[in-house]
Amino acid sequence: MAEFAVIIxxxxxxxxxxxxSAALLTWAERxxxxxxxxxxxxxxxxxxxxxxxxxxxxxxxxxxxxxxxxADKPVFILAPAIAMSTMLLAFAVIPFAPGFPLADLNLGxxxxxxxxxxxxxAILLGGYASNNKYALLGSLRSAAQVLSxxxxxxxxxxxxxxxxxxxxLGQIVEAQRELWFCIPQFLAMVLFFIAGIAESHRLPFDLxxxxxxxTAGFHTEYSGMKFGMFFVGEYLGVILIxxxxxxxxxxxxxxxxxxxxxxxxxxxxxxVLLFVLLRAALPRPRYDQLMAFGWKCLLPLALLxxxxxxxxxx
Amino acid sequence: MDTVRSSPEHVESPxxxxxxxxxxxxxxxxxxxxxxxETCWVPRDQLRALLGAAQRQAFEMLFDLTAIDxxxxxxxxxxxAADFSVVYQLLSVSRNRDxxxxxxxxxxxxxxxxxxxLWPNANWYECEVWDxxxxxxxxxxxLRRILLPxxxxxxxxxxxxxxxATEVDPFSLDAARQDREQEALKFCPExxxxxxxxDDSDFMFLNLGPNHPSVxxxxxxxLQLDGxxxxxxxxxxxxxxxxxxxxxxxxxxHSYIPYTDRIDYLxxxxxxxPYVLAVEKLAGIEVPARAQCIRVMMSELxxxxxxxxxxGTFAQDVGQMSPVFYMFADRERxxxxxxxxxxxxxxxxxxRIGGVAQxxxxxxxxxxxxFIDYLPARLDEYDSMVLDxxxxxxxxxxxxxxxxxxxxxxxxxxxxxxxxxxxxxxxRKRPYSGYEQYDFEVVTASGGDCYDRAWVRAEEIxxxxxxxxxxxxxxxxxxYKARHPLTTPPxxxxxxxxxxxxxxxxxxxxxxxxxxxxxxxxxxxxTKGMNAYYLISDGGTLSYRTRIRTPSFPHLQMIPLMSRGLxxxxxxxxxxxxxxxxxxxxx
Numbered sequence: 007m008a009e010f011a012v013i014i015x016x017x018x019x020x021x022x023x024x025x026x027s028a029a030l031l032t033w034a035e036r037x038x039x040x041x042x043x044x045x046x047x048x049x050x051x052x053x054x055x056x057x058x059x060x061x062x063x064x065x066x067x068x069x070x071x072x073x074x075x076x077a078d079k080p081v082f083i084l085a086p087a088i089a090m091s092t093m094l095l096a097f098a099v100i101p102f103a104p105g106f107p108l109a110d111l112n113l114g115x116x117x118x119x120x121x122x123x124x125x126x127x128a129i130l131l132g133g134y135a136s137n138n139k140y141a142l143l144g145s146l147r148s149a150a151q152v153l154s155x156x157x158x159x160x161x162x163x164x165x166x167x168x169x170x171x172x173x174x175l176g177q178i179v180e181a182q183r184e185l186w187f188c189i190p191q192f193l194a195m196v197l198f199f200i201a202g203i204a205e206s207h208r209l210p211f212d213l214x215x216x217x218x219x220x221t222a223g224f225h226t227e228y229s230g231m232k233f234g235m236f237f238v239g240e241y242l243g244v245i246l247i248x249x250x251x252x253x254x255x256x257x258x259x260x261x262x263x264x265x266x267x268x269x270x271x272x273x274x275x276x277x278v279l280l281f282v283l284l285r286a287a288l289p290r291p292r293y294d295q296l297m298a299f300g301w302k303c304l305l306p307l308a309l310l311x312x313x314x315x316x317x318x319x320x
Numbered sequence: 321m322d323t324v325r326s327s328p329e330h331v332e333s334p335x336x337x338x339x340x341x342x343x344x345x346x347x348x349x350x351x352x353x354x355x356x357x358e359t360c361w362v363p364r365d366q367l368r369a370l371l372g373a374a375q376r377q378a379f380e381m382l383f384d385l386t387a388i389d390x391x392x393x394x395x396x397x398x399x400x401a402a403d404f405s406v407v408y409q410l411l412s413v414s415r416n417r418d419x420x421x422x423x424x425x426x427x428x429x430x431x432x433x434x435x436x437x438l439w440p441n442a443n444w445y446e447c448e449v450w451d452x453x454x455x456x457x458x459x460x461x462x463l464r465r466i467l468l469p470x471x472x473x474x475x476x477x478x479x480x481x482x483x484x485a486t487e488v489d490p491f492s493l494d495a496a497r498q499d500r501e502q503e504a505l506k507f508c509p510e511x512x513x514x515x516x517x518x519d520d521s522d523f524m525f526l527n528l529g530p531n532h533p534s535v536x537x538x539x540x541x542x543l544q545l546d547g548x549x550x551x552x553x554x555x556x557x558x559x560x561x562x563x564x565x566x567x568x569x570x571x572x573x574h575s576y577i578p579y580t581d582r583i584d585y586l587x588x589x590x591x592x593x594p595y596v597l598a599v600e601k602l603a604g605i606e607v608p609a610r611a612q613c614i615r616v617m618m619s620e621l622x623x624x625x626x627x628x629x630x631x632g633t634f635a636q637d638v639g640q641m642s643p644v645f646y647m648f649a650d651r652e653r654x655x656x657x658x659x660x661x662x663x664x665x666x667x668x669x670x671x672r673i674g675g676v677a678q679x680x681x682x683x684x685x686x687x688x689x690x691f692i693d694y695l696p697a698r699l700d701e702y703d704s705m706v707l708d709x710x711x712x713x714x715x716x717x718x719x720x721x722x723x724x725x726x727x728x729x730x731x732x733x734x735x736x737x738x739x740x741x742x743x744x745x746x747x748r749k750r751p752y753s754g755y756e757q758y759d760f761e762v763v764t765a766s767g768g769d770c771y772d773r774a775w776v777r778a779e780e781i782x783x784x785x786x787x788x789x790x791x792x793x794x795x796x797x798x799x800y801k802a803r804h805p806l807t808t809p810p811x812x813x814x815x816x817x818x819x820x821x822x823x824x825x826x827x828x829x830x831x832x833x834x835x836x837x838x839x840x841x842x843x844x845x846x847t848k849g850m851n852a853y854y855l856i857s858d859g860g861t862l863s864y865r866t867r868i869r870t871p872s873f874p875h876l877q878m879i880p881l882m883s884r885g886l887x888x889x890x891x892x893x894x895x896x897x898x899x900x901x902x903x904x905x906x907x
Contacts, residue, residue: 043645289711290639292889
């Protein structure tokens with residue numbers, strides 16, 4: 007019973023920490039973009055504008071819970087919940103410190119892949135239920151994009167799995183005691199990062215919501231907290247991909263002197279900032295160019311990586 | 321017309337080409353105008369023959385097409401009797417000549433043959449004349465209201481149409497009228513020349529705008545899509561129409577200047593220039609060298625400001641988030657200078673008939689020198705950030721292409737036309753305001769695609785900086801306003817010395833100047849292309865007709881040509897690369 011209570015407590019603590027850090031990330035991103043773009047960003051509410059997060063949340067909560075009359079109501083409401091919950095669930099397998107993944111599944115990596123595939127449904131359903139042409143175009147683009155990038159994301163990860171000999175994220179970290187996988191699995195790392203950006207649809211892979219073409223893409227019709235959930239889901243995705251980068255290629259919690267959880271945090275933070283910097287720097291390719299890049303360039307590379315890894319190990 | 325060559329850098333000797341055209345249209349009658357453009361009247365039945373002959377004589381472009389309500393005009397010496405006249409202004413780029421053709425129409429029979437088959441851009445112009453004057457064009461593929469809503473009653477540029485809402489009963493929207501207006505807004509693909517389905521697919525219709533983040537104002541494109549591929553893109557304009565030409569008929573010559581600022585609202589005082597040049601031509605004012613140089617300097621500063629906005633928003637529209645902030649920050653510096661000199665920022669309304677409003681303030685050299693020393697390094701940085709970016713190149717190279725010949729046939733001008741390889745720049749070809757004294761290059765590219773249009777503008781910023789530097793180094797001394805009785809407001813220093821100047825000052829400041837009757841059109845190389853004001857004075861304190869020929873109007877008309885068969889994302893890049901503002905289209 008006590009054990010059960012501990013798990014519940016841990017789950018709640020993790021949930022709180024994640025949602026809070028996703029919210030904080032919105033502030034951090036805006037401040038960083040401001041810094042890189044010669045402007046201020048939100049700096050008025052609270053110290054350094056930190057309470058902007060609270061203000062934004064209150065604003066979103068205060069909005070009318072509006073469902074367009076032409077929308078498919080149940081699906082419309084379900085979609086943002088899926089977006090947020092799949093991302094949160096995927097965190098269950100992330101080992102933040104030795105012995106602290108919420109669930110130490112021996113198929114942890116597969117669980118993550120399954121969850122990220124489920125997240126596509128959020129976008130598809132959201133776009134479909136909105137009954138809006140921009141949303142439909144956005145969700146179609148998104149489905150195609152995520153499905154194709156998932157293929158070689160999985161293939162890229164297989165190299166890591168082969169080398170670690172396990173699907174369990176904890177064991178993958180342990181397998182990096184001698185050498186972080188970012189060196190032997192360099193190609194896989196690059197591929198995974200690119201696919202990760204596409205999965206979380208951030209610039210330059212933000213075609214599903216491409217503001218300048220599709221107004222807001224699949225979430226054009228969303229407002230209030232339902233929009234907020236998509237929004238938080240996106241930032242959770244950024245954190246998720248960053249923590250997976252840390253876990254799979256940069257030795258997870260491993261590191262000298264500092265406590266393991268801090269190492270994990272610092273490494274993850276680094277990749278989160280990289281995401282933001284990418285957004286500040288890059289333009290957006292065209293949809294067909296993105297797909298061609300995925301299938302013609304990244305997929306063969308992922309296969310190559312897998313073959314070479316297998317040969318070396320044999 | 322496959323290869324278009326631009327003319328040598330001087331205007332051909334003005335021996336008349338009218339004699340040659342007379343064989344095509346024996347009923348041709350000449351008219352003298354203040355601007356010296358060859359002008360002739362032609363009977364309606366010989367119009368198409370004449371225009372066809374002119375086209376064969378290398379008048380490649382239909383520069384402008386408009387009309388005049390002649391019914392209350394008093395000074396019409398040597399002109400045929402007419403209630404309305406329709407004016408066609410043609411431009412030959414290869415011969416560097418203009419030709420203005422007028423047709424007289426009587427009120428009971430306001431029809432003309434359409435010339436859409438001769439010049440494709442006549443389409444929108446003819447719609448505009450129908451919309452604003454109620455003159456019909458036989459054989460036009462789809463004559464409709466283009467600037468005003470389809471439910472509008474009357475034709476506003478007619479002299480008997482009211483100009484102010486206070487001249488009619490207050491507007492009210494009752495239920496029946498609301499229904500009528502709503503009904504008129506309904507989208508029916510057939511009205512736009514679109515099919516609902518083809519043999520193998522049903523098309524999707526996407527309404528891009530008038531509120532959309534990438535259409536730069538209130539502009540709408542109706543899209544017929546097959547998947548994400550564009551089958552047809554039909555632009556819909558008029559949401560920004562403010563009746564600028566009608567206002568010109570109610571404002572004194574002087575007090576109309578602030579309205580011109582708001583036509584191309586990124587161009588600032590550059591808009592004043594063609595207007596005051598045209599008025600000065602009518603009035604016969606010689607502008608002193610210092611005023612000319614100040615005008616050139618301010619215009620070029622605004623060209624830089626406008627191109628910076630273009631550069632930033634272009635990058636933004638292809639999905640690059642940051643550059644626009646840097647470019648707006650630079651533009652803000654520029655506005656600091658503009659504010660110090662003129663007191664205004666975006667709309668200084670600072671040029672005057674006969675000169676400029678004030679002399680340059682103390683310390684202007686330092687401000688401008690600092691800016692032109694600062695900007696080049698930034699521009700290099702922007703080039704490496706935007707134009708050298710490979711993703712951006714892949715998005716914009718080979719997209720939205722038109723050739724020089726197509727550009728001329730559709731009335732394109734400015735950086736868009738120069739991106740096709742044609743070095744047509746009025747500053748060089750027909751120098752005004754002393755441009756012949758400056759050393760600068762006319763920037764051209766060869767591809768005529770979105771990328772080249774952006775590249776040409778980026779280079780033009782550097783050329784403008786060169787011109788500004790020359791203004792700075794060689795600013796002539798002297799008056800900033802002409803000592804001419806019609807200069808408005810008149811120079812003040814002699815008003816209390818002699819009675820003539822005092823009277824002139826009093827009259828010009830109370831009624832406004834009385835401009836001698838006549839017609840003059842002046843075009844300048846504005847930020848977005850050729851901007852021309854065609855002014856008709858009937859010898860009063862108000863303009864009889866103010867026609868504003870803007871570059872963006874024909875540019876938007878080219879969107880269907882440029883976007884067929886491409887994707888929605890390409891259309892966004894195309895729209896971004898045109899560089900238009902809606903006020904410059906709808907006026």
